[in-house]
Amino acid sequence: MRLRLEKRPEPSRLMLVIAPIASVLLTMLIGVIVFDALGVDGQRAVLDIFVTPLLASYKWQDLAVKAAPLVLIALGLSIGNRANVWNIGAEGQYIIGALCAAGVGIAAGANGGVVIVTLMVLAGVVGGAGWAAVPAVLRTRLSVNEILSSLMLTYVALQVLGYLVGGPWKDPNGRNFPATAPLQPDQTLPILVPGTTIHLGVLIALILPFVFWAVMARSVFGFQIRVVGSAPHAARHGGFDSKQTIWLAMLIGGAMAGLAGALEFTGALKKIDLGFPSGYGFTAIIVSFLGRLHPIGCLIAGIMLAVTYVGGQLAKISVHIPDATAGIFQAMMLFFILASDIFVRYRLRIVRTQKVAPAMVPGE
Amino acid sequence: MNLDVISSIMTIVGLSTPILLAALGELITEKSGVLNLGVEGMMLLGAIGGFAGAVLTGNPWLAVIIAAMAGALGALLFGFFSLTLNSNQVATGLALTIFGTGVSSLVGLSFTGRIVAPFGSLFPAVLSRDPFWKVIFGYSPLVYFALIMVVAVAWFLTRTRSGLILRAVGENDHSAHSIGYSVVGVRYAAVAFGGAMAGIGGAYFSLVITPMWAERMTAGRGWIALALVVFAGWKTGRLLIGAYLFGVLMWTEGFAKGGGFSAFLPIAQSIPSQFWAAMPYLMTVVVLAIISSRPSGGGNAPACLGKPFLPSN
Numbered sequence: 119m120r121l122r123l124e125k126r127p128e129p130s131r132l133m134l135v136i137a138p139i140a141s142v143l144l145t146m147l148i149g150v151i152v153f154d155a156l157g158v159d160g161q162r163a164v165l166d167i168f169v170t171p172l173l174a175s176y177k178w179q180d181l182a183v184k185a186a187p188l189v190l191i192a193l194g195l196s197i198g199n200r201a202n203v204w205n206i207g208a209e210g211q212y213i214i215g216a217l218c219a220a221g222v223g224i225a226a227g228a229n230g231g232v233v234i235v236t237l238m239v240l241a242g243v244v245g246g247a248g249w250a251a252v253p254a255v256l257r258t259r260l261s262v263n264e265i266l267s268s269l270m271l272t273y274v275a276l277q278v279l280g281y282l283v284g285g286p287w288k289d290p291n292g293r294n295f296p297a298t299a300p301l302q303p304d305q306t307l308p309i310l311v312p313g314t315t316i317h318l319g320v321l322i323a324l325i326l327p328f329v330f331w332a333v334m335a336r337s338v339f340g341f342q343i344r345v346v347g348s349a350p351h352a353a354r355h356g357g358f359d360s361k362q363t364i365w366l367a368m369l370i371g372g373a374m375a376g377l378a379g380a381l382e383f384t385g386a387l388k389k390i391d392l393g394f395p396s397g398y399g400f401t402a403i404i405v406s407f408l409g410r411l412h413p414i415g416c417l418i419a420g421i422m423l424a425v426t427y428v429g430g431q432l433a434k435i436s437v438h439i440p441d442a443t444a445g446i447f448q449a450m451m452l453f454f455i456l457a458s459d460i461f462v463r464y465r466l467r468i469v470r471t472q473k474v475a476p477a478m479v480p481g482e
Numbered sequence: 483m484n485l486d487v488i489s490s491i492m493t494i495v496g497l498s499t500p501i502l503l504a505a506l507g508e509l510i511t512e513k514s515g516v517l518n519l520g521v522e523g524m525m526l527l528g529a530i531g532g533f534a535g536a537v538l539t540g541n542p543w544l545a546v547i548i549a550a551m552a553g554a555l556g557a558l559l560f561g562f563f564s565l566t567l568n569s570n571q572v573a574t575g576l577a578l579t580i581f582g583t584g585v586s587s588l589v590g591l592s593f594t595g596r597i598v599a600p601f602g603s604l605f606p607a608v609l610s611r612d613p614f615w616k617v618i619f620g621y622s623p624l625v626y627f628a629l630i631m632v633v634a635v636a637w638f639l640t641r642t643r644s645g646l647i648l649r650a651v652g653e654n655d656h657s658a659h660s661i662g663y664s665v666v667g668v669r670y671a672a673v674a675f676g677g678a679m680a681g682i683g684g685a686y687f688s689l690v691i692t693p694m695w696a697e698r699m700t701a702g703r704g705w706i707a708l709a710l711v712v713f714a715g716w717k718t719g720r721l722l723i724g725a726y727l728f729g730v731l732m733w734t735e736g737f738a739k740g741g742g743f744s745a746f747l748p749i750a751q752s753i754p755s756q757f758w759a760a761m762p763y764l765m766t767v768v769v770l771a772i773i774s775s776r777p778s779g780g781g782n783a784p785a786c787l788g789k790p791f792l793p794s795n
Contacts, residue, residue, distance in 0.1 A: 252767075261774045271763070445587070446588060
């Protein structure tokens with residue numbers, strides 16, 4: 119008797135839903151065991167990281183503000199990941215998006231208002247897409263691997279940020295600290311719930327998953343992306359241009375990361391300093407996979423990952439574990455969700471081995 | 483020879499060594515048909531593993547072995563998911579990088595502020611401290627180790643039966659499987675070797691470059707090592723040349739920041755330091771573009787690179 123994997127005729131819908139939940143639960147379980155082994159109150163730590171932020175209503179605004187960029191970036195990345203286009207430079211596109219928004223804000227001088235803020239956000243979208251266009255053009259024209267080029271450009275973006283906030287854009291009243299001047303109030307996004315930090319970007323991050331869902335499910339474009347990813351040969355025969363898919367995937371990924379950066383800047387942080395890049399672009403890759411590359415999945419997974427960020431801060435105080443722990447949990451979730459893919463596409467079968475001596479060794 | 487030139491050469495060799503070590507490991511991994519994007523994570527695991535090993539044992543040699551083991555453990559984790567459970571290699575490699583970054587930061591907390599004894603020299607002080615001869619004899623033992631490994635890897639891949647099997651598994655996994663070789667077994671070994679080498683490359687940062695621990699101290703060099711393998715067209719000799727070219731690029735940053743160019747190029751003074759810091763990454767993109775656009779570019783990649791192996795019976 120042995121275990122054997124058998125390909126399912128169709129991916130299991132049940133497993134598609136169970137897998138992410140199981141991955142989170144398994145991560146929590148291992149977390150308890152490992153923390154206990156390290157001499158920390160494991161149960162308390164895991165509860166604080168994964169559950170407390172959801173129960174404590176005063177943490178909800180933090181969750182919403184943290185989830186927004188994750189959801190937005192992950193939405194864009196899911197398109198690429200579905201089509202096997204790997205944009206791992208979303209962090210750089212996020213930075214450039216924010217810088218473009220800041221550039222428009224600075225150019226507008228003392229002017230503000232709806233038009234200026236809209237222009238700032240649009241500049242972020244264009245900037246992010248533009249930064250992602252570089253790997254796209256390199257891939258389609260010169261067949262440069264987009265994984266490496268998009269990541270290298272993230273390091274370049276970090277230097278651009280360092281140069282601007284430490285040089286031409288440095289706040290003259292900032293005690294020589296490398297940061298832009300805080301945005302004047304009429305250049306920021308409106309706050310939706312008075313007395314909280316919940317800004318317009320949160321609403322955008324809540325609406326866009328449904329827009330993406332509708333587009334992916336109902337349009338030829340959505341179909342193209344799915345086919346190119348799952349059956350590249352069929353896609354070529356069907357007349358879908360793979361270069362066009364790469365362009366669309368990179369540009370949408372970049373535009374969404376740029377949007378997230380612009381909204382984070384105009385809505386949440388209101389200035390850019392060296393600490394502005396906080397790894398959302400990388401965490402969003404996890405969100406995208408944990409959300410099964412589905413727009414609504416990304417929304418849920420984005421909130422889930424935001425919980426671990428906020429919870430990580432809580433656990434830091436309650437059981438004195440460092441910030442980095444949240445990263446370990448996030449990586450574990452990604453490992454498990456990727457591994458669980460096998461149960462979506464395959465079925466575990468118990469096979470009784472027959473005791474028949476083979477007459478000849480089968481060739482293949 | 484000018485003393486500045488000698489110290490520049492030594493800096494370049496030092497900067498090249500960790501990428502060379504990691505790239506040699508990744509070369510073997512990729513030759514077996516596996517794309518492990520977790521090099522940066524494995525280097526960080528090696529950096530903290532080596533540093534912790536040096537603090538706890540006081541012996542830099544043991545520390546390097548611990549670093550190799552830390553890197554290999556990370557690689558085996560990647561192997562379990564991508565080879566045994568057939569998860570997507572690209573995404574699993576990314577997960578390994580995130581994981582390695584997190585684990586190294588966590589473990590590193592208890593080692594922040596500690597300092598370790600540096601490696602001794604392999605050669606007598608007459609040679610290693612000599613103002614001229616140190617350009618050959620004055621390096622950390624890991625530099626010579628990396629060079630020996632270049633020869634060893636080249637020899638292994640082209641002259642040994644095991645190397646042939648490894649390449650067969652990477653070029654045509656189903657054929658290798660049907661004549662009786664364990665595809666997954668060979669790949670596990672290749673992935674573990676890649677992890678060990680990345681770990682040693684990481685340890686070069688925490689034991690040699692700056693004998694102390696700092697979060698994310700490998701600063702993206704793991705990704706450059708990955709680019710280097712593409713740059714070298716999966717050939718060992720070119721890996722060596724490429725690593726030293728990258729070393730020159732990274733040296734330029736320090737040289738320019740120190741005002742080195744201003745002496746004969748007045749305009750250099752007005753170039754911001756961030757430009758030089760971005761240079762290695764920009765140049766990596768440029769170099770990849772040149773390499774990949776050539777007719778033969780990318781054609782040398784192992785045929786099964788990144789594809790999961792699913793035996794049909």
